[in-house]
Amino acid sequence: MSQSQGQLVIIGGAEDKEGDCKVLREFVRRAGGVNARIVVMTVATEMPREVGEDYIRVFERLGAENVRIVDTVHRDDASSPTYIEAVNKATGVFFTGGDQARITSILKDTELDAAIHQRYQEGIVIGGTSAGAAMMPDVMIVEGDSETNPRVNVVEMGPGMGFLPGIVVDQHFLQRGRLGRLLSALSQQPAVLGFGIDENTAVVVQDNKFEVVGEGAVTVVDVADIIHTNIDDILKDEAIAICGAKLHVLPDGYKFDLAARKPIVEADAPREVATTNA
Amino acid sequence: MSQSQGQLVIIGGAEDKEGDCKVLREFVRRAGGVNARIVVMTVATEMPREVGEDYIRVFERLGAENVRIVDTVHRDDASSPTYIEAVNKATGVFFTGGDQARITSILKDTELDAAIHQRYQEGIVIGGTSAGAAMMPDVMIVEGDSETNPRVNVVEMGPGMGFLPGIVVDQHFLQRGRLGRLLSALSQQPAVLGFGIDENTAVVVQDNKFEVVGEGAVTVVDVADIIHTNIDDILKDEAIAICGAKLHVLPDGYKFDLAARKPIVEADAPREVATTNA
Numbered sequence: 001m002s003q004s005q006g007q008l009v010i011i012g013g014a015e016d017k018e019g020d021c022k023v024l025r026e027f028v029r030r031a032g033g034v035n036a037r038i039v040v041m042t043v044a045t046e047m048p049r050e051v052g053e054d055y056i057r058v059f060e061r062l063g064a065e066n067v068r069i070v071d072t073v074h075r076d077d078a079s080s081p082t083y084i085e086a087v088n089k090a091t092g093v094f095f096t097g098g099d100q101a102r103i104t105s106i107l108k109d110t111e112l113d114a115a116i117h118q119r120y121q122e123g124i125v126i127g128g129t130s131a132g133a134a135m136m137p138d139v140m141i142v143e144g145d146s147e148t149n150p151r152v153n154v155v156e157m158g159p160g161m162g163f164l165p166g167i168v169v170d171q172h173f174l175q176r177g178r179l180g181r182l183l184s185a186l187s188q189q190p191a192v193l194g195f196g197i198d199e200n201t202a203v204v205v206q207d208n209k210f211e212v213v214g215e216g217a218v219t220v221v222d223v224a225d226i227i228h229t230n231i232d233d234i235l236k237d238e239a240i241a242i243c244g245a246k247l248h249v250l251p252d253g254y255k256f257d258l259a260a261r262k263p264i265v266e267a268d269a270p271r272e273v274a275t276t277n278a
Numbered sequence: 279m280s281q282s283q284g285q286l287v288i289i290g291g292a293e294d295k296e297g298d299c300k301v302l303r304e305f306v307r308r309a310g311g312v313n314a315r316i317v318v319m320t321v322a323t324e325m326p327r328e329v330g331e332d333y334i335r336v337f338e339r340l341g342a343e344n345v346r347i348v349d350t351v352h353r354d355d356a357s358s359p360t361y362i363e364a365v366n367k368a369t370g371v372f373f374t375g376g377d378q379a380r381i382t383s384i385l386k387d388t389e390l391d392a393a394i395h396q397r398y399q400e401g402i403v404i405g406g407t408s409a410g411a412a413m414m415p416d417v418m419i420v421e422g423d424s425e426t427n428p429r430v431n432v433v434e435m436g437p438g439m440g441f442l443p444g445i446v447v448d449q450h451f452l453q454r455g456r457l458g459r460l461l462s463a464l465s466q467q468p469a470v471l472g473f474g475i476d477e478n479t480a481v482v483v484q485d486n487k488f489e490v491v492g493e494g495a496v497t498v499v500d501v502a503d504i505i506h507t508n509i510d511d512i513l514k515d516e517a518i519a520i521c522g523a524k525l526h527v528l529p530d531g532y533k534f535d536l537a538a539r540k541p542i543v544e545a546d547a548p549r550e551v552a553t554t555n556a
Binding site: 150217219244249252 | 457
């Protein structure tokens, strides 16, 4: 993992914007609280005005007054000095939901992309929800079927924005039944950690660790030490086998060490569940 | 696990009845093929005639001519000498889908239940789909939410029919996004193995091993060696944490050793996925 100074707030979609806004509150707090300067990137959505104004409203309600929308519709827009200056002054950059393929096709390897990465290295917070979460890794899920067993043709993968290498992110995870899709994605690329992030739930990454914030859970699938897979032997529409993956389900407050690939918990005494008559 | 001589065909629901009928074909073959004597138990469904006749049609199409319906509507029906004789002569007993609570409330601890277990010990095949799959363990999922993160109040558990102890079965697994529900069930009772069985897919149990047959996969979650759970500390509506579970996704043809709790595969050399630039 890269030794970035910045933080990531990777949200599984459908985060609360009306109630206590626990997840967005965490983003704003880490971006500097009432002194935050936030850029809302609406590149993923085809309704930038509505979506962008929703976020301005909630961020302002939480006390961040300095919020502006940057809406890049074409790659040319991503050279705009005004936009680059906005990013250069930002303490938080937030990517809305929409279509993750729009984020990479319009932004990737542009001057604005470089500016965002530069600011991230300098320590600001990059947030994203749904499509804005999917784009975080080096290789992302572009699109794919939910509620299916793992098969190669379930998912289309593509280059992501590269904020967090070595992982795959899926969002709306348990709400849309995406275990098969996440396993399909993991089996097709070098990443060994899959993050299945629930709705209204975030993975908050800092210093090569993450903490879970929100209503649901983050399902971490680790395929580093699997004992068997058939992925090299099957055709596109055949069922993937995976034997010996590790599974962690981490709700609010749980922490995970990305370098050690382990939840940070006191190891409990093994529960003798098999021999108990509960 | 008990040392039964019998076999189980545990089907995740929605098995093919029009095409090659791979899963039901397996049941009929193991029940004796064209010489099978099959009892179709319609206790789970409120449409016993329609559902039962569907199975008669498909079993007959596959060459099993000796098929009869046993429909127990009340517990009294489960003392019927005619029904008990039918079971005593059967080489295969098949439980249809419907509501698994009907199976246990009408059948459990009746003479007919005893007869079915006796025949199972003697070596016949017990099959079941959907509700007929859920009821197989000692403790079963009575009902519960799909597409949710694991919480205690997601599932209602109850006594099952006890054909395969030490496990929990969930069905329509990846098709209905039931990982959270299976984990909720597992965390609440002594079983350490959860079987998430996809639609048109079966776990075929014999000699303390199983083999997967069908279109989808069986997702096996093993919580025997977890390093942490919060299950003893949380209230009903709070999120369950599980750290260090094992996960196996097994498609058609894959085998699993229930005593060793391991897939039966040649151990591949560990793939150095993390260091490859694919």
